[in-house]
Amino acid sequence: MKLSNRTKVMEQGEMTLAERMYLPAIVGGMATTLKHFFSKPVTIRYPEQKRYLGPIFRGQHILKKDEQGAERCTACGLCAVACPAEAISMVAAERKPGEEKLYREEKYAKVYEVNMLRCIFCGLCEEACPKEAIFLRHDTMVPVFNSRDEVIYGKDKLVEKMDQRYLRDGWK
Amino acid sequence: MKVTIDNITLEVEQGTTIMQAARQIGPEIAPPAMCYYEPLKASGGKCRGCLVKVTAGSEKDPRPMPKLVPACLTQVQDGMIVENTINEEVLETRRGIVEFLLLNHPLDCPVCDQAGECHLQDFSFEHGVSNTRTAEERNTFEPTDLGPNIQLHMNRCILCYRCVYTADQITDGRVHGVMNRGDHAEISTYIGKAIDNDFSGNIIDVCPVGALTDKTYRFKSRVWFSKPVEAHCDCEKCSGQVTLWYKGDEVIRVTGRKNQWGEVKEFICNTCRFDRKKTAEWTIDGPTQISRHSVISANKYGANLIQPAFPISQAARDYKLINDDRDRSFLTDQIKLEAKK
Numbered sequence: 001m002k003l004s005n006r007t008k009v010m011e012q013g014e015m016t017l018a019e020r021m022y023l024p025a026i027v028g029g030m031a032t033t034l035k036h037f038f039s040k041p042v043t044i045r046y047p048e049q050k051r052y053l054g055p056i057f058r059g060q061h062i063l064k065k066d067e068q069g070a071e072r073c074t075a076c077g078l079c080a081v082a083c084p085a086e087a088i089s090m091v092a093a094e095r096k097p098g099e100e101k102l103y104r105e106e107k108y109a110k111v112y113e114v115n116m117l118r119c120i121f122c123g124l125c126e127e128a129c130p131k132e133a134i135f136l137r138h139d140t141m142v143p144v145f146n147s148r149d150e151v152i153y154g155k156d157k158l159v160e161k162m163d164q165r166y167l168r169d170g171w172k
Numbered sequence: 173m174k175v176t177i178d179n180i181t182l183e184v185e186q187g188t189t190i191m192q193a194a195r196q197i198g199p200e201i202a203p204p205a206m207c208y209y210e211p212l213k214a215s216g217g218k219c220r221g222c223l224v225k226v227t228a229g230s231e232k233d234p235r236p237m238p239k240l241v242p243a244c245l246t247q248v249q250d251g252m253i254v255e256n257t258i259n260e261e262v263l264e265t266r267r268g269i270v271e272f273l274l275l276n277h278p279l280d281c282p283v284c285d286q287a288g289e290c291h292l293q294d295f296s297f298e299h300g301v302s303n304t305r306t307a308e309e310r311n312t313f314e315p316t317d318l319g320p321n322i323q324l325h326m327n328r329c330i331l332c333y334r335c336v337y338t339a340d341q342i343t344d345g346r347v348h349g350v351m352n353r354g355d356h357a358e359i360s361t362y363i364g365k366a367i368d369n370d371f372s373g374n375i376i377d378v379c380p381v382g383a384l385t386d387k388t389y390r391f392k393s394r395v396w397f398s399k400p401v402e403a404h405c406d407c408e409k410c411s412g413q414v415t416l417w418y419k420g421d422e423v424i425r426v427t428g429r430k431n432q433w434g435e436v437k438e439f440i441c442n443t444c445r446f447d448r449k450k451t452a453e454w455t456i457d458g459p460t461q462i463s464r465h466s467v468i469s470a471n472k473y474g475a476n477l478i479q480p481a482f483p484i485s486q487a488a489r490d491y492k493l494i495n496d497d498r499d500r501s502f503l504t505d506q507i508k509l510e511a512k513k
Contacts, residue, residue, distance in 0.1 A: 074282045074283055075391075076281070076282030076283070076287070076394065077393075077394035077396070077397060078282070080397070081394075081396055081397075081467070081470050092391045092392075092393075093391060094390065094391050105280075105282070105283055106280075106283050107282075107283045107391050130281075130282050131282060
């Protein structure tokens, strides 16, 4: 049974003397290989060499602090409920008197965890955040894991360091 | 008595209010209620959220009422015609009412424990506008201590008086009330008193906003991460009919059972609410029915899966039948095969 009428019957004729000798074809193939020695390589030597990540690249998560160094996150849970991969979990706690410089709001995230194996880097958490606290960095990728213990990123890895702040074009 | 609400006519008993008649039709027709609370006598008439237009007063006197009337207080008359969601004037007024209610209400939903089951959130989502026109400072109050179990955030209060009526009608001896007048009005206790009546915890359930919250639940979880389960226990003080809110295996909160209007019909005692937080102390009746559009049912898989209404309607609208009139004569064998089966 024919499914379509596009079938084409191929017929192979008798090979010529040059074809039967194979040598011209081998030389031709070698020439192609040789040409590639001198052309520009299409791959790069990652991780020594790194490609340019665009300005809207979504890389590693960061929990921003404000100008005074207080954490912006208030553990409202909107990132976790927006997350399609359910990678985010958090535990909230109440700010105690005297901690006003550490946390901006009355409530803060005592534990904030992102499971990097689950995360699909869609950026919905960034979009859901009402406090502009979580961002996906455009300049840093999540490094390769070597063991399962490394995949859950806690606040120690996520919270912005004040001496190396993360800024984007258009931000103050 | 015959009453027509939004072109739907129904028969009601004498003495029914427009709100009760509309609630008999269904949640699409029922006007929003921020202060009216059916189990509490004399509640209603404070927030003006339920204002409706009466286009014909009654059969005998079919003149329209000159102003919008509160649906929770106005009794129906025979032949009354009410317009709720189909009247532009009503909707315009509600936008204004939301603006008034939000004048002094802080935008701290990310912090507030009520977020997700807050009636003001629902009201402003359905009827409000997304931007604010005020530049003035909002009223802020000094924090007041109401005792060991109840947390008061006066900034969030919309002065609906529900908690005052609850304390009057459910408990014996009210020790809190609304002090001062106008812009300075605030909920407070009589000097040096803490609210410690056995049924005082119910003021948490009746509060439409996050002004009165449970101190034992404070910042434990967001509403939509917890799982509500109906349960009961043998309590000598109250009916013991409650909703348990689970996070994992842990009961993080106990509330009264709320009906579809967010009203508790059977008030529970403080022992059930604040002290019985072990599964062993309860008999579980089954999962609470949550509306599938509620954020509480988010990320919980099963029968009440959230169906995003907008994309589904958009897909139905934009659906095009694909022109598929290709030659299929060569498929006859296939059809025969299927016929054989």
